[in-house]
Amino acid sequence: MSLLEAQNISKSFGGIRALDACSISVEPGTITGLIGPNGSGKTTMFNIMTGYEQIDSGQVRFRERTITNSSPKKVFRLGIGRTFQLTRIFPRMTVMENMHVAAQRNDFKGLISRWSSTHEQTRALELLNFVGLAELKDLLAGSLSFGQKKLLEFAFVLIADPQVILLDEPAGGINPTMVNYLADRISTLNKRGVTFLVVEHNMEFVMGLCHKVIVMHRGTKIAEGLPSEVSDNPAVLEAYLGD
Ligand SMILES: Nc1ncnc2c1ncn2[C@@H]1O[C@H](COP(=O)(O)OP(=O)(O)OP(=O)(O)O)[C@@H](O)[C@H]1O
Numbered sequence: 001m002s003l004l005e006a007q008n009i010s011k012s013f014g015g016i017r018a019l020d021a022c023s024i025s026v027e028p029g030t031i032t033g034l035i036g037p038n039g040s041g042k043t044t045m046f047n048i049m050t051g052y053e054q055i056d057s058g059q060v061r062f063r064e065r066t067i068t069n070s071s072p073k074k075v076f077r078l079g080i081g082r083t084f085q086l087t088r089i090f091p092r093m094t095v096m097e098n099m100h101v102a103a104q105r106n107d108f109k110g111l112i113s114r115w116s117s118t119h120e121q122t123r124a125l126e127l128l129n130f131v132g133l134a135e136l137k138d139l140l141a142g143s144l145s146f147g148q149k150k151l152l153e154f155a156f157v158l159i160a161d162p163q164v165i166l167l168d169e170p171a172g173g174i175n176p177t178m179v180n181y182l183a184d185r186i187s188t189l190n191k192r193g194v195t196f197l198v199v200e201h202n203m204e205f206v207m208g209l210c211h212k213v214i215v216m217h218r219g220t221k222i223a224e225g226l227p228s229e230v231s232d233n234p235a236v237l238e239a240y241l242g243d
Pocket residue numbers: 013016017018036037038039040041042043044045085
């Protein structure tokens with residue numbers, strides 16, 4: 001059974017076919033990797049799964065129900081969280097203020113309207129502590145390192161307690177210590193039952209963390225399997241070497 005599924009998705013931007021009858025599925029409780037050369041359609045797939053792009057044809061399903069072309073807000077409320085390839089934080093606010101704004105954002109309203117401000121603060125601190133940023137809570141978010149900004153964005157997503165989290169290049173541009181830390185946080189949440197779909201170019205990270213890896217090339221899936229199977233697959237090597 002799959003928790004989140006894209007069936008036969010096609011999507012063009014003008015003359016560019018970003019996705020071509022592409023199907024992927026994420027089983028509950030797993031950490032699934034989504035890899036492929038630049039421009040193979042990974043971010044487009046994320047955008048379609050989370051309502052940020054409309055599809056030309058195909059279907060997106062979550063918990064056996066169609067969510068095709070739902071709004072980002074609706075997708076989010078159903079329990080699908082995501083981060084972006086480039087972080088979306090507010091640089092002139094403190095880390096804590098960023099958490100506050102994230103909690104107040106439209107998408108979250110209703111989800112957390114029950115929160116008292118003290119509860120909200122406690123929860124925000126708990127999450128900042130979980131991602132290792134609690135001691136930096138009063139710093140301006142703009143003064144954080146790129147890796148710390150990514151951790152802050154990760155904390156945003158956790159506010160809503162999503163069932164599945166889509167991470168777009170979480171380890172890109174951050175130092176090895178931070179990459180290991182992030183992998184540990186993802187594993188910890190996964191052991192608590194959170195499912196992950198992770199786009200990442202850092203192969204050590206993907207191979208060490210993921211239960212299953214899906215490989216895309218030119219808008220379609222070209223391979224899928226255990227990390228070891230995928231890394232030994234000649235078609236996968238060719239896709240990377242060819243581009
Ligand atoms: N909004 C858009 N308008 C026009 N073309 C787009 C748009 N979004 C994506 N594309 C094109 O669709 C293709 C797939 O892009 P996408 O960003 O999904 O790739 P990706 O696998 O995430 O690549 P990367 O690893 O570099 O992030 C590319 O050719 C890209 O130029």
